[in-house]
Amino acid sequence: xxxxxxVFAAVAATLLWxxxxxxxxxxxxxxxxxxxxxxxxxxxxxxxYAELGADYFAPEAADMLNDAFLGLSAVALGLVIWLVRLxxxxxxxxxxxxxxxxA
Amino acid sequence: MACFLVSxxxxxxxxxxxxxxxKKEIRIEEKGGNTETAESRIPMSRKLKWLSNMLWGGVALLxxxxxxxxxxxxxxxxxxxMNSAEDTAEMLHEMATVGVCMAVLISVVWVGICIAAxxxxxxxxxxxxxxx
Numbered sequence: 001x002x003x004x005x006x007v008f009a010a011v012a013a014t015l016l017w018x019x020x021x022x023x024x025x026x027x028x029x030x031x032x033x034x035x036x037x038x039x040x041x042x043x044x045x046x047x048x049y050a051e052l053g054a055d056y057f058a059p060e061a062a063d064m065l066n067d068a069f070l071g072l073s074a075v076a077l078g079l080v081i082w083l084v085r086l087x088x089x090x091x092x093x094x095x096x097x098x099x100x101x102x103a
Numbered sequence: 104m105a106c107f108l109v110s111x112x113x114x115x116x117x118x119x120x121x122x123x124x125x126k127k128e129i130r131i132e133e134k135g136g137n138t139e140t141a142e143s144r145i146p147m148s149r150k151l152k153w154l155s156n157m158l159w160g161g162v163a164l165l166x167x168x169x170x171x172x173x174x175x176x177x178x179x180x181x182x183x184x185m186n187s188a189e190d191t192a193e194m195l196h197e198m199a200t201v202g203v204c205m206a207v208l209i210s211v212v213w214v215g216i217c218i219a220a221x222x223x224x225x226x227x228x229x230x231x232x233x234x235x
Contacts, residue, residue: 032153033160039212040161040205047201070171074164
């Protein structure tokens with residue numbers, strides 16, 4: 001479930017990057033971050049499948065719910081990391097402009 | 104247990120290489136040279152940035168997962184698997200198998216991305232040349 005949610009997030013971020021007009025939103029960073037995590041969780045899933053066999057695809061409801069909760073939390077953390085990086089790098093100069101106005 | 108540490112180590116090496124390469128490219132450009140090679144129109148530092156973003160992103164989200172599962176804690180020795188010799192051996196085995204496979208898979212995918220990006224850049228350059 002964590003892997004699945006991360007893959008959906010990676011696909012969505014990649015589509016946003018593909019439709020971008022310029023690089024000011026840095027969707028490339030967001031998509032690479034999610035793809036990196038998705039690839040790492042894929043390896044985890046392959047090893048787990050090798051150990052559990054077909055049982056891997058029939059998880060307990062409680063485990064699935066916990067994994068879904070973890071996946072959504074991981075996606076939220078990724079978004080926070082991307083947002084903080086965007087505000088620090090400030091490619092459009094919006095933060096600098098707001099700080100200048102406030103001063 | 105701590106499989107993401109292998110990718111974290113690779114990420115440190117790649118980030119260092121990216122900074123060295125970027126400095127080298129700036130020096131070449133200052134001398135009036137061209138950072139584009141016969142095989143590639145995309146600078147190496149940019150390609151290394153893609154790899155470091157994938158590695159650091161994966162490491163950050165997997166670190167979060169390990170905290171979630173109680174395998175990483177905010178006090179020394181930070182990894183719960185370090186509490187007993189048996190768990191430590193299991194952790195090292197996991198790093199050598201799962202961890203190495205994670206780092207290898209990300210690197211292989213990155214090589215694929217670089218080859219595809221170079222091919223696309225070459226194709227668009229040829230199309231521009233044909234139009235001119």
